[in-house]
Amino acid sequence: MKDMDDVTAMMAGIGARAKAAAAELAFAPAEAKTAALNAAADAVWAARAEIIAANARDLEFGRAKGLSAAMMDRLMLDEGRIEGIVAGLRAVAAQADPVGAVIAEWDMPSGLHIRRVRTPLGVVGVIYESRPNVTADAGALCLKAGNAVILRGGSESFHSSTAIHACLVAGLKAAGLPEDAIQLVPTRDRAAVAEMLKMTDFIDVIVPRGGKGLVGLVQREARVPVFAHLEGIVHVYVDKSADPEKARKVVLNAKTRRTGICGAAECLLIDRAIAGTLGAQLVADLVAAGVRVHADATLAQVPGTVPATEEDWGREYLDMDIAARVVDGVDAAIAHIRRYGSNHTDAILAEDDATAERFFARLDSAILMRNASTQFADGGEFGMGAEIGIATGKMHARGPVGAEQLTSFKYLVTGDGATRG
Amino acid sequence: MKDMDDVTAMMAGIGARAKAAAAELAFAPAEAKTAALNAAADAVWAARAEIIAANARDLEFGRAKGLSAAMMDRLMLDEGRIEGIVAGLRAVAAQADPVGAVIAEWDMPSGLHIRRVRTPLGVVGVIYESRPNVTADAGALCLKAGNAVILRGGSESFHSSTAIHACLVAGLKAAGLPEDAIQLVPTRDRAAVAEMLKMTDFIDVIVPRGGKGLVGLVQREARVPVFAHLEGIVHVYVDKSADPEKARKVVLNAKTRRTGICGAAECLLIDRAIAGTLGAQLVADLVAAGVRVHADATLAQVPGTVPATEEDWGREYLDMDIAARVVDGVDAAIAHIRRYGSNHTDAILAEDDATAERFFARLDSAILMRNASTQFADGGEFGMGAEIGIATGKMHARGPVGAEQLTSFKYLVTGDGATRG
Numbered sequence: 073m074k075d076m077d078d079v080t081a082m083m084a085g086i087g088a089r090a091k092a093a094a095a096e097l098a099f100a101p102a103e104a105k106t107a108a109l110n111a112a113a114d115a116v117w118a119a120r121a122e123i124i125a126a127n128a129r130d131l132e133f134g135r136a137k138g139l140s141a142a143m144m145d146r147l148m149l150d151e152g153r154i155e156g157i158v159a160g161l162r163a164v165a166a167q168a169d170p171v172g173a174v175i176a177e178w179d180m181p182s183g184l185h186i187r188r189v190r191t192p193l194g195v196v197g198v199i200y201e202s203r204p205n206v207t208a209d210a211g212a213l214c215l216k217a218g219n220a221v222i223l224r225g226g227s228e229s230f231h232s233s234t235a236i237h238a239c240l241v242a243g244l245k246a247a248g249l250p251e252d253a254i255q256l257v258p259t260r261d262r263a264a265v266a267e268m269l270k271m272t273d274f275i276d277v278i279v280p281r282g283g284k285g286l287v288g289l290v291q292r293e294a295r296v297p298v299f300a301h302l303e304g305i306v307h308v309y310v311d312k313s314a315d316p317e318k319a320r321k322v323v324l325n326a327k328t329r330r331t332g333i334c335g336a337a338e339c340l341l342i343d344r345a346i347a348g349t350l351g352a353q354l355v356a357d358l359v360a361a362g363v364r365v366h367a368d369a370t371l372a373q374v375p376g377t378v379p380a381t382e383e384d385w386g387r388e389y390l391d392m393d394i395a396a397r398v399v400d401g402v403d404a405a406i407a408h409i410r411r412y413g414s415n416h417t418d419a420i421l422a423e424d425d426a427t428a429e430r431f432f433a434r435l436d437s438a439i440l441m442r443n444a445s446t447q448f449a450d451g452g453e454f455g456m457g458a459e460i461g462i463a464t465g466k467m468h469a470r471g472p473v474g475a476e477q478l479t480s481f482k483y484l485v486t487g488d489g490a491t492r493g
Numbered sequence: 494m495k496d497m498d499d500v501t502a503m504m505a506g507i508g509a510r511a512k513a514a515a516a517e518l519a520f521a522p523a524e525a526k527t528a529a530l531n532a533a534a535d536a537v538w539a540a541r542a543e544i545i546a547a548n549a550r551d552l553e554f555g556r557a558k559g560l561s562a563a564m565m566d567r568l569m570l571d572e573g574r575i576e577g578i579v580a581g582l583r584a585v586a587a588q589a590d591p592v593g594a595v596i597a598e599w600d601m602p603s604g605l606h607i608r609r610v611r612t613p614l615g616v617v618g619v620i621y622e623s624r625p626n627v628t629a630d631a632g633a634l635c636l637k638a639g640n641a642v643i644l645r646g647g648s649e650s651f652h653s654s655t656a657i658h659a660c661l662v663a664g665l666k667a668a669g670l671p672e673d674a675i676q677l678v679p680t681r682d683r684a685a686v687a688e689m690l691k692m693t694d695f696i697d698v699i700v701p702r703g704g705k706g707l708v709g710l711v712q713r714e715a716r717v718p719v720f721a722h723l724e725g726i727v728h729v730y731v732d733k734s735a736d737p738e739k740a741r742k743v744v745l746n747a748k749t750r751r752t753g754i755c756g757a758a759e760c761l762l763i764d765r766a767i768a769g770t771l772g773a774q775l776v777a778d779l780v781a782a783g784v785r786v787h788a789d790a791t792l793a794q795v796p797g798t799v800p801a802t803e804e805d806w807g808r809e810y811l812d813m814d815i816a817a818r819v820v821d822g823v824d825a826a827i828a829h830i831r832r833y834g835s836n837h838t839d840a841i842l843a844e845d846d847a848t849a850e851r852f853f854a855r856l857d858s859a860i861l862m863r864n865a866s867t868q869f870a871d872g873g874e875f876g877m878g879a880e881i882g883i884a885t886g887k888m889h890a891r892g893p894v895g896a897e898q899l900t901s902f903k904y905l906v907t908g909d910g911a912t913r914g
Contacts, residue, residue, distance in 0.1 A: 095831070098854075098855075098857060099854040099855050172854075178876060180874065180875070180876055182869065182874065183865075184865055184869060184874070186875060186876075191857055191887075193887050193888070194887060276887055276888070277888065297718065297888050315910065317910070318909070318910030321910055321912050322908075322910055322911070322912055324912075325912035325913060329912070329913055410516070428907075432905050433519075433520045433593075434519075434520055436519060436612055436903060437903065438903055438904065439903070439904045439906060440903060440904070440905050440906065441906040441907070441908070442905075442906070442907045442908070443907060443908045443909055443910055443911070444604075444605055444906055444907065444908030444910075444911040444912075445908075445911060445912045445913050447912075447913040448603065448605060448906065448908075448911065448913050453601065453603065453605070453913065454601070454607060454904070455599060455601055455607075466612075466614050466615060466697055466901040467614070467697070467698065467718050467888060467889045467901070468888045468889040470901060470902060470903065470904075471903070471904045480887040480888070480891060481891060482857060482858065482859055482860070482861060482891065482892070483859065483860045483861070483875070483891075483892045484853050484861050484863075485860060485861065485862040485863070485865055485869065486849075486862070486863045486864060486865065487743075487862070487863070487864045487865025487866075487869075488739070488864055489736065489738070489739030489742055489743055489864055489865075490743070490864070490865040490866060490869065491742050491743055491745075491746035491750070491865075491866045491868075492746060492750055492866050492868040492869050492874065
């Protein structure tokens with residue numbers, strides 16, 4: 073109980089300092105934020121030996137804890153990965169500053185001139201797991217958008233994140249910005265996460281970065297708004313009007329380029345009219361590429377497939393597995409996706425414009441694609457520079473969340489003594 | 494307990510029907526929505542005798558309940574007010590349809606063409622008090638934005654709202670749109686409100702319309718996002734660079750045009766440099782207009798004022814009262830507003846551009862005004878047509894909330910067989 077009270081008090085202090093820093097950051101010049109990010113990049117590179125040493129402690133802890141090979145790989149930092157962190161910081165530094173941008177302006181007959189101008193959201197809380205680079209990426213993106221940020225990294229990456237965070241603070245100092253603009257929760261105590269989720273007085277939005285367990289917990293428990301996606305149950309529908317060559321290329325890429333990312337295809341829907349031709353070919357291509365295809369009765373006739381069960385629809389494999397099913401045209405595909413999808417990314421392969429438009433109009437995924445691989449569901453591939461994550465909610469932010477979506481707006485209204493009649 | 498379970502089941506049914514209607518409305522043609530709103534306007538006018546009869550029952554109930562004269566006035570409908578409702582419906586019908594509008598589009602080197610397109614939010618819940626016209630206004634605005642809406646009116650206006658709602662449903666029917674697109678909760682049981690606030694599976698956003706008691710309850714209890722403002726603690730700062738004639742006109746209008754609206758001025762801040770000259774004049778003007786000026790020690794020297802106490806700072810009078818205080822220039826005004834304001838609307842009177850820009854940059858109210866009356870804080874005066882309310886939160890919607898802010902967006906991405914490398 074004593075410890076719990078300590079964590080509560082500590083988090084309230086962090087929250088209050090973040091809020092005070094946010095009030096200053098809101099009107100910090102773009103140049104100062106850019107300078108801070110470039111100075112942080114310099115500091116990370118200069119401190120690479122210390123960061124790698126800190127990371128070695130985390131790796132040792134991870135080995136002792138018996139982390140999986142995949143988790144150990146996510147955790148590991150070497151000089152190449154630190155180069156990546158530095159390049160990420162410089163890329164965000166070079167991005168346009170969203171704060172103060174005029175989104176719209178117009179005149180009214182009353183003589184008022186009205187401008188809608190971007191402002192920071194305030195304080196962002198980021199809760200993440202093992203990847204230590206999120207410390208730099210998320211910290212940088214929040215700063216660019218003029219937000220203070222409270223970072224809560226995974227306990228596995230505690231020392232690595234602490235070392236990287238020190239470099240971010242050095243950057244803030246060098247640019248004369250408040251050091252509390254980027255804070256890292258200085259404890260592994262899980263009670264800190266529970267505190268963050270209910271700090272509505274201090275945190276404007278929480279971004280969870282990690283697996284379904286973490287995101288689900290945050291979505292269930294948070295009293296603060298959340299930008300996130302729980303799952304990427306990505307569907308690819310191949311219409312009878314699809315171009316076979318495009319379809320073969322895109323389906324293979326959507327499934328196999330990287331299987332562990334949220335934009336990887338998880339379910340292939342085949343128009344009945346082409347089930348025995350292009351459909352069978354696509355399934356055979358996937359089997360040949362080493363994918364376990366969980367196929368419905370029709371497609372299971374293709375050698376090398378395994379029979380699908382009801383659990384395969386709406387399943388996120390994040391692996392070399394895909395569900396495959398025959399549907400009666402685009403409307404049945406839409407119905408399947410509405411029932412089993414997760415509003416993340418869904419694609420159609422079709423040359424027929426009316427069919428593609430129907431798919432675009434009647435589905436409401438954050439990202440809908442035509443004749444393109446779902447692996448493009450990424451802020452960088454959208455031209456947003458870095459992203460803090462991909463959101464599937466409908467409020468405020470949706471799809472890849474870059475600096476611009478970490479802002480709000482205000483109205484600036486000027487008159488010349490205008491009074492209302 | 495039995496009743497409570499009944500309400501829970503009833504509300505779940507309403508929610509499920511709203512969600513189903515929203516899925517259809519999302520791709521309803523603009524013409525159908527316009528036709529529904531115009532047909533509803535016709536129906537309201539045709540049913541004016543029935544509506545006035547229903548309203549008479551509400552007025553009788555209100556008299557028996559001992560409602561105040563102001564509340565009875567808000568509740569009352571006559572042919573003139575019904576004309577206003579009809580005009581409001583036709584005005585929303587005539588507005589541009591936000592759904593499907595392309596907010597941005599761009600090409601990527603990968604060959605992708607990306608469009609960001611407006612989509613409805615889904616299901617809106619509106620909880621309001623005595624004004625029966627909100628039934629028509631809120632219903633119309635939600636429909637325009639392609640949202641299904643669940644209306645929960647005050648118990649005082651139950652019969653009036655029911656009669657108006659029947660006309661909205663007639664409009665939907667006439668246009669071939671789902672009747673469940675606009676539902677009115679058919680009970681006065683307050684348990685229905687508690688249900689709405691936690692219906693996260695069915696309701697995407699709640700808009701409370703009413704006094705501080707209602708809005709505060711909704712903000713505290715809702716698990717669903719809320720668009721609202723709790724208070725309009727509107728400040729007007731008069732800088733030493735202010736034009737005296739503009740200042741006198743604007744201050745009087747900001748306070749006295751209508752005192753009961755959220756954009757009415759509640760606190761006058763006077764630059765010390767002009768306290769004895771223009772400041773004293775402004776206070777004298779207000780006193781002469783019949784305003785009770787709660788003045789600090791300096792301004793209390795003006796005859797007819799009353800001394801301010803600490804409780805007067807940050808107070809929303811909504812009446813012929815204003816607090817008045819001398820401050821040391823724009824920075825002290827900013828500090829006062831940050832401490833006591835409510836992020837609704839705040840204004841500066843200043844001819845000096847640098848001073849006005851400082852005020853605009855360092856405050857983060859939803860609406861900031863220069864040399865204009867705060868009474869302009871209104872969707873109509875902003876050129877948005879109708880508004881469902883004014884929001885002071887930073888997420889998604891802010892300032893006057895019109896049809897456009899009742900939408901979300903999705904990304905439509907097209908390629909020509911693009912795969913990611």
